[in-house]
Amino acid sequence: MIRVYGATLSPFVRKVVVALAEKGLDYELVPVSLQSRNPDFLSISPFGKMPAFRDGDFALSDSSAIIHYLDAKYPERRLIPQTPEDLGRAVWFDEFGDTIVALSGGKVFFNRVVAPRFLKQAGSEETVQQGIAELPRLFDYLEGVVPEPGGFLVGGALSLADIAVASPFVNLSHCAVDVDCAKHPRLGAWLPTILSRPSFAGPIAAEKAMLAA
Ligand SMILES: N[C@@H](CCC(=O)N[C@@H](CS)C(=O)NCC(=O)O)C(=O)O
Known part of the structure; x- marks a missing residue:
């Protein structure tokens, strides 16, 4: 039995449950x-x-480590590209999503949602604004690399790259911070094609219901 410990409001936990569903x-x-x-x-x-993960006797933490393990252990419907070039690019996008998008997005999400809602402490609006100010540079970069809607970041198929880049955008969206399609039309068109996949749509709906309660 596979167990994932965490809450999908975390972009890292969401990555793992999306990978499992895919x-x-x-x-x-x-x-x-x-x-x-x-x-x-x-x-x-x-x-x-979070996340922590268990598959029988084997246990692991870190979303990227878990997804690499899953893809090696269960190679059906691969999420880790196999050519050296595509593998390298997927690792880059995973790193970009985890450490750059999630870092700026986390400044917004932590202070607007996690601190007031779950930690019962005031968030810092100054940090929120700092995070929001960092986003245009990231969106500009993505605008230049995302494919046409229906396409994928690496290798012509959904991979860890798409999952890792799209996941922190869900947290921004929970804070009503969305991509402006007039400024970033390619990103604004690509993102919903990834987030509307059932693997993402299920956790997103559950998160929205929880936040609305
Ligand atoms: N690189 C890790 C990051 C995990 C992470 O930072 N999770 C956050 C939640 S979004 C957490 O558990 N933070 C609690 C803490 O740092 O004490 C991964 O990809 O799994």
Whole structure:
């Protein structure tokens, strides 16, 4: 049995559940909060970061590590490209999504949603504005590299690259920060084609319902 520990409001947890759905693998989502003391979760994730993951006796943390493991263990419907060039590019986009988009997006999401809602503390509007100010440069870069709608970032098929770049945009969207299609038409057209896939649409609907409650 595959278990994912975390909450899909995390862009990193969302990456893993989207990858599992795309690969057609069943899993159990074990809810974990930011201050979780779940001992199994903490034994897997040494620094208490979600997601943590278990597949039978094998356990791992970090979304990228987990998705690389999944693709090697269950090679049906590959998400990690196989040619050296495409593999390198997919790792780049994964890194870009995780460390650049998620970092700026996280400044907005943490202070607008996580802090007030889940930690019961005021968010910093100054940090929100800092995150928002960083976005145009990232959107400009993506505008130059995203394919036509219906296309994929690397190798002509959905891969970790698309999942990792699109996931943090969901957090921005939860804060009503969206791509302006007049300024970034290619990005604004590509993103919904990825986020409307059932693998993304399911978790997004559950997140929206939870945030609306
Ligand atoms: N590189 C990690 C990042 C995981 C991460 O930073 N998760 C955040 C939630 S979005 C977390 O658990 N933070 C709690 C903490 O840092 O204590 C991954 O890809 O899984």
